[in-house]
Amino acid sequence: MKIIYDTISKIVLVLMLAAAVSFQAQERVISVDEVKNLALENNKKIKKAQQSIEAAKAARTSAEAGGKPTVDGSVGGYYFSKPLSDLIPEVLGxxxxxxxxxxxxxxxxxxxxxxxSAAVDLQMAQKSLTKEEVKLSAETTYWQIVNAKEKIALAKEYIRLLDQLHTNVKNSFDAGLTYKNDLLKVEVQQNEAQLNLKRAEDGLSIAKLNLAQIAGLSNSDFDVEDAVSGGFDGVLADSQLQPTNRPELSILAKAVEMNELQEKLLDGDRKPSVALSGIGFSSFGKNVNPVNMKNNMQGFVGMLSVNIPIYDWGARKEKVKEQQYKTNAQKLEMEETKELLVLEVQNAVMQLNQSVKRIELAEKSLVQATENLRLNQDRYDAGTVVAEEVLKAQVLWQEAKSEILDAKAEYKINEAKYKKASGVSNVY
Known part of the structure; x- marks a missing residue:
């Protein structure tokens, strides 16, 4: 019984270890929304933008203390040699x-x-822009990975078709029913297909490494959802469509505000300034007090200072004018940016609608290429066409299938660009 019990225990242990290894080996599958969330949480550009916000907040706190009184203190000890010691105490504190x-x-x-305060708002708007850019980059890379995966599956399917055709042509060649040239054409296409498969696999590896960097993942041991899914609807073109909630506009608006405030700051240099100071002092030393010759002396000095700018050859005035020109230039840049953002939205609409049309045409081409391949395969099996015709049909089918994969991936990327351009994508 002890032997049976030990044997069962070992089997259970082995099964548990195998299950654990199998669980660890499973790749994590992530969706496009999860990718964007991970990027917003872990991307270094966003963390850098947050540090800039914290720096701006610290600067705001420092500026808010500018109107409050300042208190400075100092302590000193002195020793005077002759002849100064004949006039003042030799040791003095x-x-x-x-x-x-x-x-x-x-x-x-x-x-x-x-x-x-405006600088804080500007940095927050800059962080919002960084978020939108990171989200777009993450989503673009995600769909590139999906496309690469489907390209790999397509390449394998194409290789399978070529292998099957190669077998048939080789049998015909061995039987003396066809020329070696026909066999070589298939083999050349097989080599090209293997190269395309390698390219797709390398593209997938690079894209996964890129996404891992964007999303802050520790490695590229993850997988994405298998296929491009969802609807592929176009967007109605609207000549009056205006971008909304664009961080770029907030950034430029705050930049204009800061330039206008800088004008006032420079103009303040042309106005008088008034400050009140008070100095309390205490000194210790032998006979330091000249009034009663005591060894200590305390006192207080009050001072009111008024600084009035009188004449500086127009330097301060020209600085104000310089800043005014900079402010006007900033306003013009903001107006130009608004116009460019409208063009960006219109371009995004056209690109998305083009992707819809591309998908429609690619689907028709795929149906035609599939039917063409079927007909040529049937005719080849019946001996009415040569293998080259089947090979051409397979190439057309592969190209049509590849085109529809590219078109759908392009649609998803253009859809993300449209949402960013129109400002409808949510800022997390």
Missing amino acids: SANVNVTQVLYAGGKVETGKKIS
């Missing part, structure tokens, strides 16, 4: 506290706060 409050600075403090 001092401590100072300086408090400064800006009362008026030509509006520069408040303007600086507004600029820092």
